Amino acid sequence: MSALTIRMADDKYQRLKALSRRRSTSVNKLIDEMATLLLAQADAEAHFLLRAQRGAGRQSRGLALLEKART
Numbered sequence: 001m002s003a004l005t006i007r008m009a010d011d012k013y014q015r016l017k018a019l020s021r022r023r024s025t026s027v028n029k030l031i032d033e034m035a036t037l038l039l040a041q042a043d044a045e046a047h048f049l050l051r052a053q054r055g056a057g058r059q060s061r062g063l064a065l066l067e068k069a070r071t
Helices: 011-020 025-053 059-070
Strands: none
Touching: 025 059
């Protein structure tokens, strides 16, 4: 496991500290959870972009398949 030092405005830190207290967790755990969410979002975006690239130029085929499924 790695240690990380970050700098942020005091008021932001105080708000995070208050949030962590309300959630009965530590600021460290709160930051870890936020990082996990951001990484999951980035992975989903990369996956979506990859699928979009693979489908580029195939719109008419996709629409035809949808039309066929509708009938």
